[in-house]
Amino acid sequence: xxxxxxxxxxxxxxxxxxxxxxxxxxIVISHGNLVKxxxxxxxxxxxxxxxxxxxxxxxGGAAPILDETIKxxxxxxxxxxxxxxxxxxxxxxxxxxxxxxxxRDAYGTIEEDDIIELERTDT
Amino acid sequence: MALTAYAIIRLRNLFAVVILSGIFSxxxxxxxxxxxxxxxxxxxxxxxxxxxxxxxLATLSxxxxxxxxxxxxxxxxxxxxxVTGAALIYGTLDMPLYGAADAxxxxxxxxxxIEQSGTEIGIPNIVTSxxxxxxxxxxxxxxxxxxTAAIGVLVLLxxxxxxxxxxxxxxxxxxxxxxxx
Numbered sequence: 001x002x003x004x005x006x007x008x009x010x011x012x013x014x015x016x017x018x019x020x021x022x023x024x025x026x027i028v029i030s031h032g033n034l035v036k037x038x039x040x041x042x043x044x045x046x047x048x049x050x051x052x053x054x055x056x057x058x059x060g061g062a063a064p065i066l067d068e069t070i071k072x073x074x075x076x077x078x079x080x081x082x083x084x085x086x087x088x089x090x091x092x093x094x095x096x097x098x099x100x101x102x103x104r105d106a107y108g109t110i111e112e113d114d115i116i117e118l119e120r121t122d123t
Numbered sequence: 124m125a126l127t128a129y130a131i132i133r134l135r136n137l138f139a140v141v142i143l144s145g146i147f148s149x150x151x152x153x154x155x156x157x158x159x160x161x162x163x164x165x166x167x168x169x170x171x172x173x174x175x176x177x178x179x180l181a182t183l184s185x186x187x188x189x190x191x192x193x194x195x196x197x198x199x200x201x202x203x204x205x206v207t208g209a210a211l212i213y214g215t216l217d218m219p220l221y222g223a224a225d226a227x228x229x230x231x232x233x234x235x236x237i238e239q240s241g242t243e244i245g246i247p248n249i250v251t252s253x254x255x256x257x258x259x260x261x262x263x264x265x266x267x268x269x270x271t272a273a274i275g276v277l278v279l280l281x282x283x284x285x286x287x288x289x290x291x292x293x294x295x296x297x298x299x300x301x302x303x304x
Contacts, residue, residue: 010220015212022208027132030200033190035137035182039144042175043131046151049167053160054221055228063159064249066241073237074159075229076249080258083250084265086166091272093175097182098279104186111191 013054020047032112034100038093045089052078052085135190141179148172162250 024047027040056075064076100110107115127147134140148171155164219226240252254262 011215011218013221014215014218018208018211018215021211022204023129023132025207026200026204029203030197031190033137035179035186036140036190038179039131039140042144042171043147046148046167046171049163050151050154053155053158053163055219055226056160057158057221058229059223061159063161064237065161066237066247066249073249075233076236076253077233078228079160079163079250080253080261082160082163083166083254084261086163086170088265088268090170090174090178091269094178095272095275095279097178098276100182101185102279110186113191 014051017047017051017054020044020050023047034103034110034112035097038096038100041096042089042093045085049082049085052082135192137183137188137190138180140190141176141183144179145172145176148175162248 021044024040024042024044027043028037031037031040056078058072058074061072061074062070064073064079103115104110107118109115109118127143127150131140131143131147134143148167152164152168152172155161155167219228223229236249236253236257240249240257241247244252244256246252
């Protein structure tokens with residue numbers, strides 16, 4: 001674990017986060033299937049969590065659990081924020097999926113293009 | 124993780140996509156353990172990889188399992204994504220280096236939390252102390268959000284699936300749909 005953190009060059013963690021973030025962003029804007037869009041949002045979300053958690057890491061810092069023998073801890077505040085964010089993220093995912101089920105009830109499809117087409121022929 | 128994300132983009136079988144997103148969450152949890160965020164890793168593994176995947180599978184069992192081929196070309200989304208990504212990477216050049224103890228985020232309030240929370244709260248886990256005590260209102264807000272989401276889900280799904288409601292197409296009945304498929 002220590003070796004790993006030494007090998008990683010300075011800004012590499014942010015670049016990984018950005019690659020993952022853009023993957024999620026691409027899924028959201030380029031795919032018409034609503035379930036896939038939710039998966040894309042989740043990927044995006046996890047990349048943001050990773051951004052925060054990687055910022056909280058301090059070289060040689062241990063997990064933030066108090067112990068007499070440990071001198072340096074990771075920053076605990078981002079951990080708290082992300083704990084909250086994960087749970088809120090699941091709540092929003094559940095809401096989005098419920099909306100998808102209702103859309104499927106109303107239109108018979110969960111493809112964005114089909115729904116737009118149905119709306120157009122309707123009016 | 125990047126490989127998993129790529130596979131999620133390419134695959135059209137939604138069942139595989141959902142399982143891959145679960146794997147993605149588990150890999151993220153592993154990464155959090157390496158970054159010494161053990162509490163976050165617990166939550167991500169149980170909530171992110173467990174409950175999210177379960178909810179999505181439940182949705183898939185109600186809706187369809189395959190995605191249609193996209194009708195538009197992928198050029199414009201790729202262009203937007205590349206430009207945004209380049210701008211963000213340019214933005215990281217000013218960020219503090221990975222693992223720097225003197226990064227601004229690690230200076231304000233944090234040493235105090237680490238030194239005092241043991242005597243003030245009496246719990247060895249600093250994350251728990253902050254979550255339940257110093258930032259207790261955040262946690263209250265979180266519960267409010269979850270409560271609201273639960274009410275939303277109940278309102279959306281609670282009244283039975285096949286009854287006609289305002290805004291719903293009268294012409295599309297479940298039988299019609301099955302004929303279309």
